[in-house]
Amino acid sequence: MPYDIVTIPCLSDNYAYLLRDQDTQEVAVIDVPEAAPILKALEENDWTLSQIWLTHHHPDHIDGVADLLEEYAAKVFGAQADAHRLPPLDQALAEGDAFNLGNYEVQIIDVPGHTVGHIAFHVPEAKLVFTADSLMALGCGRLFEGTPAQMWESLQKLAALPDDTLICSGHEYTASNAKFALTIDPQNAVLISRSAAIDAARQKGEATVPSLLSLEMQTNPFLRPADPGIRANLGMPDATDTEVFTEIRARKDAF
Ligand code: ZN
Ligand code: FE
Numbered sequence: 001m002p003y004d005i006v007t008i009p010c011l012s013d014n015y016a017y018l019l020r021d022q023d024t025q026e027v028a029v030i031d032v033p034e035a036a037p038i039l040k041a042l043e044e045n046d047w048t049l050s051q052i053w054l055t056h057h058h059p060d061h062i063d064g065v066a067d068l069l070e071e072y073a074a075k076v077f078g079a080q081a082d083a084h085r086l087p088p089l090d091q092a093l094a095e096g097d098a099f100n101l102g103n104y105e106v107q108i109i110d111v112p113g114h115t116v117g118h119i120a121f122h123v124p125e126a127k128l129v130f131t132a133d134s135l136m137a138l139g140c141g142r143l144f145e146g147t148p149a150q151m152w153e154s155l156q157k158l159a160a161l162p163d164d165t166l167i168c169s170g171h172e173y174t175a176s177n178a179k180f181a182l183t184i185d186p187q188n189a190v191l192i193s194r195s196a197a198i199d200a201a202r203q204k205g206e207a208t209v210p211s212l213l214s215l216e217m218q219t220n221p222f223l224r225p226a227d228p229g230i231r232a233n234l235g236m237p238d239a240t241d242t243e244v245f246t247e248i249r250a251r252k253d254a255f
Contacts, residue, residue: 001125006045
């Protein structure tokens, strides 16, 4: 099944995405930091918005929803757990729920940690997952509400998806994430070359997202608490993965 995906820079460092099923021409937007750049992309492509998917309640992911709804009669999808602090939802979702964008089934994965109600939208046939501020390129979201153990559990669910899944995350934080990753995983040759590619992309003003899960598995320190090299660098050879993850998250917060 063919689809189109468009990455739209919003605000200072956010990303929204447009996903379109070419067969039915239904279009979803994933997160709405602001309306203007999304309306512009829809108009340029001559697409009609049918769905709005919200990953979590933070203003930089929902603030443009009302303005989009003035232009398009789109249905709004978001977490049941956060229905009280999201824009009005047409469909309230929890782990294991599914709906369709055209011919594509969309599956909901609960990924608490950044916020307790954060969800991810997985589109298995398209090999896409929209993770916003849970799993990010070379990073993961800050723990505003959840515990490190919760975030580690969330990341493990995403890590279990097929290796060739494209991770569509919510911010352009990759260059600073790479600098941090190199402090605890400096011998990782794949990370070193990815970091150079990120710097080159940013110098050209290019987005560093989406990214492939297989590359995240090899380079994202938040997916690698079991790695012997990282453990040696942290002086935690015998700790649990959760303990190592917690230490990595704490070091990133202080970085
Ligand atoms: Zn957020
Ligand atoms: Fe955010």
